[in-house]
Amino acid sequence: MTDDELAAFLAEERLPDSFRLTVERVCRPMAQMAVEARESLGRTAIVGLCGAQGSGKSTIAAATVRLLKAQGLNAIAISLDDFYLSREARGWLSRKVHPLLSVRGPPGTHDVALACVVFDHFRLPELTPLPAFDKALDERRPQAQWREVMGPVDVAIFEGWCVGARPQPKALLGRAINELEQIEDRDGRWRRYVDRALAESYQALFGRLDRLVLLAAPGFEVVRDWRTEQEHKLRDRTGAGMDDAAVARFVEHYERLTRWILDEMPARADWTVPLAADRTPLV
Numbered sequence: 242m243t244d245d246e247l248a249a250f251l252a253e254e255r256l257p258d259s260f261r262l263t264v265e266r267v268c269r270p271m272a273q274m275a276v277e278a279r280e281s282l283g284r285t286a287i288v289g290l291c292g293a294q295g296s297g298k299s300t301i302a303a304a305t306v307r308l309l310k311a312q313g314l315n316a317i318a319i320s321l322d323d324f325y326l327s328r329e330a331r332g333w334l335s336r337k338v339h340p341l342l343s344v345r346g347p348p349g350t351h352d353v354a355l356a357c358v359v360f361d362h363f364r365l366p367e368l369t370p371l372p373a374f375d376k377a378l379d380e381r382r383p384q385a386q387w388r389e390v391m392g393p394v395d396v397a398i399f400e401g402w403c404v405g406a407r408p409q410p411k412a413l414l415g416r417a418i419n420e421l422e423q424i425e426d427r428d429g430r431w432r433r434y435v436d437r438a439l440a441e442s443y444q445a446l447f448g449r450l451d452r453l454v455l456l457a458a459p460g461f462e463v464v465r466d467w468r469t470e471q472e473h474k475l476r477d478r479t480g481a482g483m484d485d486a487a488v489a490r491f492v493e494h495y496e497r498l499t500r501w502i503l504d505e506m507p508a509r510a511d512w513t514v515p516l517a518a519d520r521t522p523l524v
Contacts, residue, residue: 295467321401
């Protein structure tokens with residue numbers, strides 16, 4: 242990516258000039274990791290990018306894809322969020338399993354089987370439709386609005402807040418960790434369901450990752466601020482979205498696993514990028 246192309250990217254994404262540092266310290270090394278993985282595997286390389294809400298995953302993934310395309314690779318970025326179950330499906334789960342499953346995000350609220358099919362299809366010399374989710378409407382977009390990519394794909398950057406996560410030990414599930422769990426999951430049924438989903442179908446999906454990169458927040462405490470900022474941008478852009486109180490409650494759905502990921506994943510990720518509170522990479 243030339244300086245002019247980077248300047249254009251920053252303008253398109255409405256990013257500050259300081260993001261150039263992230264490109265140099267994070268995106269370029271991750272692009273090189275992806276190139277090396279593609280060459281060694283001789284097939285599509287899937288790079289998982291994990292990071293807490295608001296950590297900049299989608300922007301970093303997009304910039305990395307720009308770098309890969311500049312090298313002539315067929316590269317795409319895709320998000321775990323694109324595979325959310327429909328509102329109707331989550332409504333069914335909320336009635337049959339637990340009311341908290343109406344809220345998108347935690348394991349158990351994604352179409353994991355579809356994600357596995359899409360990833361496997363990347364290797365074929367065919368068009369692959371890419372699901373898309375409209376967060377403002379809290380609903381999957383109609384298939385006519387999905388992107389398509391012609392395969393075979395060289396590199397797919399798969400980003401998401403719990404990409405590559407492993408389930409917690411059962412002993413940790415017994416104690417509620419925030420007000421949401423204390424009041425709305427008093428018997429632990431919701432968090433056990435989430436953990437079981439993560440242990441089963443999600444491991445089949447994450448087993449398709451060839452590399453794993455973690456954007457490590459300095460602590461869970463900054464995540465609510467990051468997510469609130471993200472929601473403000475969504476409201477400014479679309480006129481829809483959550484107010485600050487709703488964001489605070491929403492983030493509590495993610496707290497348990499976010500804390501667990503920050504504790505457990507660094508020891509096994511292929512690369513852990515520590516972030517400052519302002520998202521500056523500390524590498």
